[in-house]
Amino acid sequence: MASSIIDPSIQKQLVVPGTVLTNDTSNFMRGHGTYSDTTRNHLKASIAGVVNKVDRLLCVEPIENTRYLGEVGHVVIGRVLKVDQSRWVVDIQSRLDAYLPLASVNLPGGENRRRIEDDERNMRQYLKVNISILTFNPL
Numbered sequence: 744m745a746s747s748i749i750d751p752s753i754q755k756q757l758v759v760p761g762t763v764l765t766n767d768t769s770n771f772m773r774g775h776g777t778y779s780d781t782t783r784n785h786l787k788a789s790i791a792g793v794v795n796k797v798d799r800l801l802c803v804e805p806i807e808n809t810r811y812l813g814e815v816g817h818v819v820i821g822r823v824l825k826v827d828q829s830r831w832v833v834d835i836q837s838r839l840d841a842y843l844p845l846a847s848v849n850l851p852g853g854e855n856r857r858r859i860e861d862d863e864r865n866m867r868q869y870l871k872v873n874i875s876i877l878t879f880n881p882l
Contacts, residue, residue: 771799792805819841829846831870833878
């Protein structure tokens with residue numbers, strides 16, 4: 744039986760990405776903040792943080808909150824999740840999804856006019872679900 748590189752019985756060990764947590768992958772399950780190196784049969788940390796073991800589950804909890812907290816003026820890249828009434832729901836890897844209102848989008852042809860019901864019906868043609876977009880919220 745293979746031995747662990749990091750003793751999983753000891754809680755709260757600080758690790759960096761790439762640190763081998765165990766080479767006994769048959770007795771441990773991969774949790775958040777870890778990945779399997781199948782070529783060497785190791786379980787490694789994918790983020791910097793603290794090792795947490797719950798029964799057979801090994802996780803690495805980040806040292807700080809690593810989720811993005813958007814602010815006015817930030818340029819963000821996101822993925823369109825769905826089309827709601829007069830807005831798109833966009834995943835920006837934050838704790839909350841972002842909303843892009845139809846009124847904030849330049850219409851095809853650069854038209855600058857009031858949005859009408861036809862524009863709402865055509866929203867799926869302007870920005871399709873699952874595409875990536877680059878946007879910002881001006882000051």
